[in-house]
Amino acid sequence: MSNQGFYPPQRLLMGPGPSNVSRRVLEATARPTIGHLDPLFVDFMDATKGLLQWLFRTDNALTLPVSGPGTAGMEACFANLLEPGDEIVICRNGAFGQRMVEMSERMGARVVVVDQDWGRAVDVDAVEAALSVHPDARILAFVHAETSTGARSDARALARLAREHDCLSLMDCVTSLGGIPVELDAWEVDAAYAGTQKCLSCPPGLSPVSLSERAAARIRAREKPVQSWFMDFSLVMSYWGGGGKRAYHHTAPVNALYGLHEALLVLQEEGLEASWARHERVHGELVAAMEDLGLAFLVPADERLPQLNTVKVPEGVDKAAVRAQLLDEGIEIGAGLGPLAGKVWRVGLMGESARSESVARLHRGLRQALS
Ligand SMILES: *Cc1c(COP(=O)(O)O)cnc(C)c1O
Secondary structure, eight states, rough: TOOOOOOOOOOOOSSSSOOOOOOHHHHHSSOOOOOSHHHHHHHHHHHHHHHHHHHHOOOOOOEEEESHHHHHHHHHHHHHHTTTTTTTEEEEEEEEHHHHHHHHHHHTHHHHHHEOOOTSSSOOHHHHHHHHTTTTOEEEEESSEEETTEEOOHHHHHHHHHHHHHHHHEETTTTTTTBOOOOOHHHTSSSSOOSSSSSTOOOOEEEEEEEOHHHHHHHTTTTOOOOTTTTTTHHHHHHHSSSSSSOOOOOOOOOHHHHHHHHHHHHHHHHHHHHHHHHHHHHHHHHHHHTTTTTSSSSGGGOOOOSSOOOOOOOOOOOHHHHHHHHHHHTTEEEEGGGTTTTTTEEEEOOOOOHEEEEEEHHHHHHHHHO
């Protein structure tokens, strides 16, 4: 076993990520590896950056794919924007808000948490109240699309609050990007990070990030350099920054970047608005299918993400056995996290997986598993 090649089966990935990756994107990752300072590669980096700006709907110069999964982009944003002793307000309505709290505490920040029930959107009024009693706060951080619960928060309203209270806004859009509208410039978001394996349908391992000029200025004005050498954007930009001269910082994951670039071309061919509409339409089909099986959703209809659906496990049903039986049929769905463990299944409809056929297969598979 150990000295044979690994040939994974073809699964239908309907969990919280990764989502299915198209043959076209997989084949792009198999193109020849070239040097990461090769002039051809440098041109390719510029093209990739341009596509990311298009995707984030921003002109931010500081837009690049961090070499690492979504959590790496997340940690990079917090590490660059926070200094020890800074006050940060964090909206926590699920596992990823909790991760923000843990990271900020490790970085020596003074953390103010605005809690909300898991399964609900962030309460904008509660955030406003917290910002009012914490006038020294320098950052407002929130998760746009909480993958642990399926709740969608009002990113535009939260970013506006941050401005009004003289904070930088720091947004997790790992699961939202490509699946629902994300508008960095129109919403005036200062820092955002995402991941490749959710609605972008790339293999996991890269984290697109984008920072506004205000955020870049905050980094330049730091008293102490960023503790993490690897994640220090002022150093990373010597490689990813424009101007034609690229200096070695770390070896870029060349082939993974081919995949990201190709996936962004696929998305551009479909059109961002068309992709958002497809996620919304397929979500409607899933709602109908789950209702047909008598299954209920955790999140109120007007706060639901189309791309991540928390479906309540009915009384008396062995939730793990159902997931195992679905996997036997080649369908992966996710389990509940934290306080939702054992209570919900998480059904992803992300990127390539957001298709009518996915819903039809899951509908059949679940009907069988539940009978
Ligand atoms: C998946 C996810 C992350 C973490 O991304 P990884 O690639 O798993 O490190 C962060 N935030 C949200 C909302 C996510 O869904």
